[in-house]
Amino acid sequence: MIDEADAAALPGLESRTGIVRSVTTPEFAGMTFHEVLAKSALNRVPGGSRMPFAWTINPYRGCSHACTYCFARGTHEYLDLDGGGDFDSQIIVKTNIAEVLRRELARGSWQHETVALGTNTDPYQRAEGRYRLMPDIIGALAESGTPISVLTKGTLIRRDIPLLADAAKRVPVDIQMSIAMYDDDLQRSIEPGTPSTQARLDTVEALTEAGFRVGVFLMPILPHLTDSVAAIDQALQRISATGADHVVYGALHLRPGVKPWFLQWLEREHPELAGSYRGLYPGAAAVAPSGYRQWLAQRMRPLIRAHRLNVRDEEEQPMRRLTRPKVLIPTPREPAPQPMLF
Numbered sequence: 506m507i508d509e510a511d512a513a514a515l516p517g518l519e520s521r522t523g524i525v526r527s528v529t530t531p532e533f534a535g536m537t538f539h540e541v542l543a544k545s546a547l548n549r550v551p552g553g554s555r556m557p558f559a560w561t562i563n564p565y566r567g568c569s570h571a572c573t574y575c576f577a578r579g580t581h582e583y584l585d586l587d588g589g590g591d592f593d594s595q596i597i598v599k600t601n602i603a604e605v606l607r608r609e610l611a612r613g614s615w616q617h618e619t620v621a622l623g624t625n626t627d628p629y630q631r632a633e634g635r636y637r638l639m640p641d642i643i644g645a646l647a648e649s650g651t652p653i654s655v656l657t658k659g660t661l662i663r664r665d666i667p668l669l670a671d672a673a674k675r676v677p678v679d680i681q682m683s684i685a686m687y688d689d690d691l692q693r694s695i696e697p698g699t700p701s702t703q704a705r706l707d708t709v710e711a712l713t714e715a716g717f718r719v720g721v722f723l724m725p726i727l728p729h730l731t732d733s734v735a736a737i738d739q740a741l742q743r744i745s746a747t748g749a750d751h752v753v754y755g756a757l758h759l760r761p762g763v764k765p766w767f768l769q770w771l772e773r774e775h776p777e778l779a780g781s782y783r784g785l786y787p788g789a790a791a792v793a794p795s796g797y798r799q800w801l802a803q804r805m806r807p808l809i810r811a812h813r814l815n816v817r818d819e820e821e822q823p824m825r826r827l828t829r830p831k832v833l834i835p836t837p838r839e840p841a842p843q844p845m846l847f
Contacts, residue, residue: 526539526540527539527540528540532635533569533631533632533635535594536569536594536595536596537594537595537596538596538598538632538635538636539595539596539597539598540598540600541597541598541599541600542599542600542601543599543601543602543605544605545605545609546562546599546602546603546605546606546609547560547561547562547606547609547620548560548561548562548563558618558619558620558621558654559618559619560618560619560620560621561620561621561622561624561625562602562606562620562621562622562628562642563599563622563624563625563626563628564598564599564602564622564628564633564636564638564639564642565596565597565598565599565626565627565628565630565632565633565638566580566596566597566625566626567586567591567592567593567594567595567596567597567626568592568593568596568626568627568630568698569593569594569596569630569631569632569698570627570630570658570659570696570698570699571592571593571696571697571698571699572658572695572696572698572699573695573696573766573767573770574695574725574727574757574758574759574763574767575592575763576758576760576762576763577592577625577626577762578592578762578763578766579760579761579762579763580625580762588762588763588766589766589769593698596630596632598632598636598638599638600636600638602638602642603638603641603642603644603645606642606645606646607645607649610645610646610649610651611649615649615651617649617650617651617652618651618652619651619652619653619654619677619679620646620651620652620653620654621654621655621656622639622642622653622654622655622656622657623655623656623657623681624656627657627658627659628642628655628657628659629657629658629659629660629661629662630659630698631659631661631698633659633661634661639665640665640668643665643668643669643672644668644672646672646676647671647672647675647676648675650675650676651676652676652677652678652679653669653672653676653677653678653679654678654679654680654681655669655678655679655680655681656681656682656683656722657680657681657682657683658682658683658684658696658699658700658705659699659700660700660704660705660707660708662680662682662708662712663708663711663712666711666712666715669715669717670715670716673716673717678717679720680712680717680719680720681719681720681721681722681753682705682708682709682712682719682720682721682722682749683705683721683722683724684702684705684706684709684721684722684723684740684744685722685723685724685725685726685727685731686702686731687702687731687736687739687740687743688731688736689701689702691730691731694770694774695770695774702743706743706744706746706747707747709721709744709747709748709749710746710747710748713747713748713749713750714748718750718751719747719748719749719750720749720750720751720752720753721744721747721749721751721752721753722752722753722754723740723741723744723752723753723754724753724754724755724756725755725756725757725758726754726755726756726757726801726805727757728756728757728778728781728782728785728793728797729778729781730775730778732801732804734804734808737804737805737808738808741808741809741811741812741814742812744812744814745812745813745814749814750814750815751814751815751816751817752809752814752815752816752817753817754801754805754809754816756792756793756797756798756801757793758791758792759786759790759791759792760791761789761791764786764791768782768783785797
């Protein structure tokens with residue numbers, strides 16, 4: 506049971522009127538969960554965004570996946586917490602989010618637009634195994650006739666496959682699994698809190714067998730670390746074997762809130778690449794130069810197609826149009842043709 510409250514409040518949380526308690530538990534050593542009462546559940550996406558959805562839900566803030574490159578790290582600074590260790594270990598839990606969501610969905614003004622989960626922090630991170638917020642969120646959205654989109658690195662989504670399949674009988678449901686690293690040592694180093702690559706691939710296969718056309722986010726692609734033909738080809742072979750529908754790829758982004766933490770990791774683990782990365786991402790630059798992105802597209806797209814996967818990159822609409830899953834009849838998969846080497 507989680508029943509031990511921390512004695513000391515963290516900076517930025519001591520005066521928050523919505524906070525219920527801060528708790529620790531041996532099940533999650535080194536982590537603190539700050540249970541809060543959310544005033545709202547639905548977040549409006551800014552009008553200028555390229556996202557193919559207008560609304561998001563974030564049951565958690567902070568993420569135990571601890572991905573060094575996570576673009577959301579900077580959001581923890583709004584709570585006077587840092588985007589490094591605090592982001593990984595000080596997790597905000599909106600314990601009443603499903604209740605608030607049902608009220609918002611019941612409003613006459615609600616237009617039943619697509620709602621996306623996993624656009625900021627992962628809804629299936631480890632805390633979800635304890636707090637079980639997603640089942641009620643999925644139920645509320647489906648019952649209201651609201652399309653659902655989920656992006657996750659968490660294998661815990663397998664728990665909710667029956668719920669998602671039931672929801673898909675009522676509304677379009679879109680599922681994407683983020684799997685960027687296919688070298689186990691690199692994965693453990695740069696994403697220390699995530700499930701293994703193979704566990705996520707197995708989850709894609711389970712979702713596919715349940716009838717979903719699952720996409721795999723093969724991003725970020727890391728210059729000099731995961732952008733070789735051999736690395737990409739190995740990744741695509743493993744993705745294709747799951748029955749995934751499509752691959753979304755893109756080069757590493759280093760926004761201001763994440764850049765110092767990523768460069769700190771790089772200098773520790775791959776100091777020989779630090780100078781190159783500073784050249785690719787000078788000053789406040791957050792995205793790789795257009796020349797690199799064009800080079801990456803020329804390498805990625807033929808390889809993805811050779812493995813019989815649909816392809817899109819981050820410069821295109823990043824998520825497919827939502828559709829209800831079909832009942833799939835398994836058929837033998839022909840071997841993919843050998844990709845052209847560059």
